[in-house]
Amino acid sequence: MIGLKIIKRKPLPGWVKIIIPVVAVVITLIFSAVPILIAGGNLWKSYYYLFYGALGTRYNLLETFVKASPLIFTGLAVAFAFRAKFWNIGAEGQLLAGALLATWVGINFTGVPQFLLLPIVIISGFIGGGIWASIPAILKTKLKVDDVVSSLLLNYVMIHIMGTLLFGPLQQAGSSWPRSPGILEAARYPMLLARSRFHLGIPLAFLAVLIIWFINDKTVFGYQSKAVGVNIKAANFGGINTTSVILKTALISGGLAGLAGVGELCAIHYHLLMDISPGYGYSGIVIAMLGNLHPLGVVFASFFFSIVLVGAHTMSRMTGVPTYIAEVIQGMALIIMLISLLLTEYKIRVVRK
């Protein structure tokens, strides 16, 4: 009988930790050859158009930034929650909750000047997502309900709340399409570069990265949040109010996911739509893991994903490989990253039993 033996290895030098995601990405791209070949795509042509489609022209490069923005927000959201072992799988629903509240503000706050309305819309999106994330946090801390399951199920509740509103009171007058009225001109994110969709949400995402990095490394709360993640019993014993820490972590996590929704609403669609997110919340889970739960890693992983997502369209057009290759690559990336992470801590030996 052959089995695997997992042996703890000596700690590897720090640079290995940084190189690991890069190695995982390269391995993922190599493995991506399998679905490409199965789909009958020419290998070199496919990879060429994948990267050309994402980086090859000024417009495409800026589109990659546009796609990266919501991914950075959801990736940060999940990473921040996972760091405290708050298993927030609900970034998708929190994104929608944020977009929903921002839509309400963006439609109804007429007469407010842009410099005032934009912060209000952004904050409302943060609050919307935060409130939605606080439900599984409260259920977890007060009632011991598993956070994975409750945050997941709440995604579906939020989708149907949106459906109820978009087929009902929030539907644009005269539209047979489930979409809200357009948001006010003043609620739209300004475009920062001409002839592109490079919008305010992109620098905001980078700002969020810096803020979360600061919270994680330089604040008492960041320390407490991590302590809860490492060992909640010890943290409790050490005098940390773990309930309050988890709740605050959830609020920030959900708020970040909500900001992803605000960006899609205020810079891309201008109406609330049922499919305002093509699964950014779920991608955020993979991005957080691929980024090793570190804000900088999240940026790196988000760009990898947005390259794949944007590039897959060009690749699909030129080679006929379905665009869903992007989702396959995402899933593979997560699995490969997990194995790579394991290899940094353990050695694997094949043994005969």
Place this chain on the structure above:
Amino acid sequence: MINEIFNTTFITGLIGATMRMSTPIIFATLGEIITERSGVLNLGIEGTMLMGAMTGFLVTFTTGSLWAGVLAAALVGIILSLLMAFLSVHLGLSQHVSGLGITLFSTGLAMFIYRLYFGSPIVPPTVEPFRQVAIPFLSKIPVIGPSLFNQYVLTYLAWLLIPVISILLYKTKIGLKIRTVGENPFAADTVGVNVNLTRTLSLAAGGALIGIGGAFLTLAHQNMFLIDVVGGRGWVSIAMVIFGNWDPLKGAVGAVIFGFLDGLQLRLQGLGIQIPFHVFLMIPYIITIVALVGVSRRAAVPAGLLKPYRREEKGG
């Protein structure tokens, strides 16, 4: 309107719909119970169901055989669960993250393969789905006869599996092995049970049921594959395992309650009642969450759940 709700046609239809809608949840819940009882939380369930639904449909579409589709779905369920076993049992990776990885991977894969095979047709391709089979005599009983005993073979099978898996878990040696491995892997190892092998096989068995649950959606409940065909039913099944306190019988009760709400939603829509259908779609999920609140305090989680077993890390 009240008359419409309380007439026998409606009630017969509602019971029938409950039976139908609970079938995939029963399969997936039972599959997940076997898996979790051995100490592994399989969050790959949602993606595995979708792959089962897609594979079942694809194989039936190409071979024309419904049962070949069901078998293929079971096989795909087994394969994905073996991948889960490799990651979470043999490599000892986080069960949460490995499972989510499998769901994301297989969701992408299901859509990728479907597109590859069928392209993007305006009208989705269909198969001739399973037909209901009436059980002689029993199906003639008024009201409950046509609803309970005029069902799909897979639905009868799901109901049959409830006692079968109960007996398997509580009355057989295999069941004892599975439960011991899930409760106290160290003790199991001491008495010579191969922990990782038992967990791997439990995952595989559970995966087969989860795959079949997915196939029911495209081969009986509907006759086509749509991207949102599973629509969270895998996650609901995870909730039902908790709701049922890791017991097949109680888990199935949860699945039937969910099926009832799902069926009610369908039947009321059918009556043209003026409540937005999304409100109905929401209700089962909200009630599931509320039910979790009710049971979570007294949950009897298998003690070995979520913990990879490494002999040398005893007690760690």
